[in-house]
Amino acid sequence: MSQTLATEFARADAQAVQTTLRRLAPKWTTAFVHTIAKYGPELRVRDFGQYFPTLSQTYTSKRLTTMSTAGLVTRDAQFDRTAPYRLTDRARTLGPVYRALAQWSSDHLDHTPQGRSGRIEDALHRLQLVDTTEVVRLLSARSSMRVSHLAEQVGDYEQLIATRLNRMQADGLVTRTGHRHGDPYTLTDAGRALGPVFTAVQQWENRHSSAPKVQVPTATSALGAPVTGANAARTAAALRRSAVPSTLFSHSPLPQPRVPAAVTAGSIPARSR
Template identity: 60%
Template sequence: MSQPLAAMSQPLAATSSQPTTMSTSDAQRSEAVLRRLAPRWTTHVVHTIAKWGPDMRVSDVTRHLPSISQSYVSKRLAAMSEAGLAVRDGEFDRVAPYRLSASARTLGPVYRALAQWSADHVDHPPQGRYDRIEDALHRLQLADTTETVRLLSEQGSLRLPHLAERLGASEQSAAARLSRMQADGLVARTSNRVHGAPYVLTDAGRALGPVYSALQQWDQRHTTTVAPAVPAATRTLASPAPSVRTAAALRRSPVPSALFSHDPVSQPCVPSAATAASRPARGR
């Protein structure tokens, strides 16, 4: 069995400079993936089974995670099973072992991207690599966070009313989201002295390209797309389906680190006082 976290100590491979697009739909799918991975201890459980599995009972996992109870491990594994990250053959056997699903076994690139982003851009006390990954997931998984990053990357800067309109949310809801993103170090205001000053991405927010690229690639790899029906009269004119070798080559293609296909919008200069006020909160 391949171990998804075995190579996490290796640096991220260089990515192509060719940009990729992210639509509102892509942002929503990325957030859905983040929410699947974000519940606390999920990363630790994936790592434990990858390292000590391939099959582990609840009691086996608990022995490697002494900080949490066996009942909590049992609930977490059951939730991971529902999320498609774990598999159990004996559905009604309470002692049947769990193993990682095919999709969970390929989470390595996603975890590496999250760990690298956290190490480079999140300022909090030293902690384990998997704690850093879970902290990064916690910061990014909330609703509208990815879409806000996308809009600010595309527009350069936005005032609260304009951002709320594009999010389809009330100004009160958008303000609450932006306040949380400021605390997490993802956005800042161009001025803390001017009422209604626009919001911009911080360096940490602008550096999320490799994270979202890894999430999109993982999601696309494990999402089955049903091909539309082709009328019988036109089937003979259709191009032949790509070979298995071609499809495999496409999957191995490097993932671009940029998020968008347009030329980057120059970011307004953010005063150092505003950036300091938007430093990430320490701890979870």
């Protein structure tokens, strides 16, 4: 991760990225997304058996339910308990995230030969643990830090951070600057190269969590030319004062009944001095 990204990558961003990574990390999630995308667009639970013969239908159903809760798959099961699953818009746009993870894994991790889905899930398994993203952010910004300082910045017990660092060291993300017990930790080449991965995850999450902006049309004159300046202000005010057209409602307003003249005359109070 570059120094610039580490500076701009706030703690709230790190927490959001961590949450997203944990949502994508459960085993078989990546493989199921790829399978539906390749052989779908819809697959029933029993259909997964021909692609994953070692998985039971019960386990497959549980995994798909978890993916549904994570917003990655959906189905119309109100009237059909065996309705097929299909990818959501969120899942169909995972390409940049998966490409960044696969590239990072291929370039920096020493692993046994495995398919693309396996490399992605292995990378997610290394990155999804609690506080991992925040530790990477802190070490990227400060080069090296001791366990006590990291615990203070993360806001967790020193023993828990030490355990997390041991796991991150085993996963190839951090290393000690010396051989003594209290020596500071620093990022490895793999840890420093996580910038594109975190950026891809953040952009994907922002794409689906940010509220869309409403485009306000420009006021136009009767001839279709844009209205500008003082005319625009007067036009906008006129639009606000104008009545709502009847076509905006599902039914046209009913005509008012005609009142006989005698009834109308009788309803007018008599004038008195």
